[in-house]
Amino acid sequence: MFVYADNAATTKMSKTAINAMLPYFDEEFGNPSSLYTLGQRAKEGLEDARERVAKCLGCSPKEITFTSGGSEADNQALVSAARIGERKGKKHIISSAFEHHAILHTLEKLRKEGFDIELLPVGPTGTITAEQVKKAIRPDTCLVTIMYANNEIGSIMPIKEIGAVCKEAGVLFHTDAVQAAGHLHIDVKDQNIDMLSLSGHKFHGPKGTGVLYARQGIMLTNIIEGGAQERGKRAGTENMAGIRGLAAALEEACAHIDENAAKVSKLRDKLIEGISKIPHSALNGDPVNRLPGNVNFCFEGIEGESMLLLLDLKGICASSGSACTSGSLDPSHVLLAIGRPHEVAHGSLRLSLCEWNTEEEIDYILQELPQIVEYLRNMSPVWKDLIRGKRQFIL
Numbered sequence: 001m002f003v004y005a006d007n008a009a010t011t012k013m014s015k016t017a018i019n020a021m022l023p024y025f026d027e028e029f030g031n032p033s034s035l036y037t038l039g040q041r042a043k044e045g046l047e048d049a050r051e052r053v054a055k056c057l058g059c060s061p062k063e064i065t066f067t068s069g070g071s072e073a074d075n076q077a078l079v080s081a082a083r084i085g086e087r088k089g090k091k092h093i094i095s096s097a098f099e100h101h102a103i104l105h106t107l108e109k110l111r112k113e114g115f116d117i118e119l120l121p122v123g124p125t126g127t128i129t130a131e132q133v134k135k136a137i138r139p140d141t142c143l144v145t146i147m148y149a150n151n152e153i154g155s156i157m158p159i160k161e162i163g164a165v166c167k168e169a170g171v172l173f174h175t176d177a178v179q180a181a182g183h184l185h186i187d188v189k190d191q192n193i194d195m196l197s198l199s200g201h202k203f204h205g206p207k208g209t210g211v212l213y214a215r216q217g218i219m220l221t222n223i224i225e226g227g228a229q230e231r232g233k234r235a236g237t238e239n240m241a242g243i244r245g246l247a248a249a250l251e252e253a254c255a256h257i258d259e260n261a262a263k264v265s266k267l268r269d270k271l272i273e274g275i276s277k278i279p280h281s282a283l284n285g286d287p288v289n290r291l292p293g294n295v296n297f298c299f300e301g302i303e304g305e306s307m308l309l310l311l312d313l314k315g316i317c318a319s320s321g322s323a324c325t326s327g328s329l330d331p332s333h334v335l336l337a338i339g340r341p342h343e344v345a346h347g348s349l350r351l352s353l354c355e356w357n358t359e360e361e362i363d364y365i366l367q368e369l370p371q372i373v374e375y376l377r378n379m380s381p382v383w384k385d386l387i388r389g390k391r392q393f394i395l
């Protein structure tokens with residue numbers, strides 16, 4: 001059996017998204033900046049995609065900028081807000097300790113430029129409260145950036161409340177909504193969001209495509225200089241096929257958001273219930289307030305990487321930490337942020353589902369995973385120490 005359970009890393013494209021892209025590789029190959037009919041048809045396709053994306057987010061098409069992905073949108077949002085703040089002498093930025101590296105590394109760059117970066121601590125269930133944000137805001141705060149939902153442990157932040165606190169204080173609020181878009185309802189006006197990033201390949205759209213929403217009046221700073229595409233805010237000939245694919249995938253995901261969430265969360269809960277039976281394991285993140293498809297556990301006495309290799313031999317694709325940190329030996333900064341000790345954080349497993357997963361696949365994972373955990377524990381010197389009482393169990 002082959003089971004793809006790593007949808008937080010990337011998703012398989014939907015047929016709708018593929019079909020929306022194909023003409024733009026073929027007969028509709030025009031450049032939207034060209035004045036002849038072929039180019040103008042591409043321009044119409046571009047603006048139609050922008051309108052569709054805007055409708056899904058509850059904003060105006062003028063507030064949408066297409067980017068090369070979630071990472072670029074995050075970079076541009078943060079740098080833009082920093083430049084706006086700098087001009088007013090405000091250089092304090094509030095974020096959280098468990099953001100994606102596209103946020104954390106950009107903040108690190110700004111710190112080196114002299115910005116005061118404050119990373120709020122994350123509670124044990126993986127949430128940041130509006131109260132925490134409110135307390136942290138100072139007269140010189142220029143930006144609050146808090147992710148909508150965490151990519152590793154799936155916890156969902158109170159975005160509307162955080163947005164309200166920022167609005168009241170007159171501070172820009174950005175959210176990295178890459179894990180939320182297409183999976184949770186988003187309405188940027190109702191939720192008091194000034195800037196938002198999303199990525200096509202996390203909701204069955206193409207890789208290398210993303211969107212930055214920025215409320216009208218927020219002056220964006222270019223990350224890529226060149227031509228006057230995207231109102232002069234993002235140079236480079238538009239990725240027409242990618243943009244068409246992203247818009248089609250987002251529209252499709254938003255049209256089925258409730259039925260997909262109901263289906264996927266049922267599979268998720270079945271998987272969580274089954275895995276919880278493995279001794280000395282613990283669910284990471286909030287049991288209720290979590291993304292429909294996210295399952296994340298720590299298992300004491302084993303390494304996440306060896307679990308992934310054995311799961312792969314059984315045809316199961318999963319991840320430990322996130323795709324971006326796999327390959328590095330450091331434990332996940334997200335698990336450390338919610339208070340998991342190093343030795344436990346090393347033994348983590350994330351299974352992320354989508355609406356195409358089936359009950360049979362969940363049964364198959366629940367059949368194979370406990371055997372893999374037991375096999376690895378039997379070979380582990382740490383596990384031997386734990387069962388002989390030479391070392392204390394944490395979980």
Ligand SMILES: *Cc1c(COP(=O)(O)O)cnc(C)c1O
Pocket residue numbers: 008009068069070071072074100102147149150151176178179199200201202208209210
């Ligand atoms: C995947 C992801 C990103 C990066 O998006 P790309 O399109 O791959 O650049 C950023 N933030 C979060 C929370 C993500 O899950």
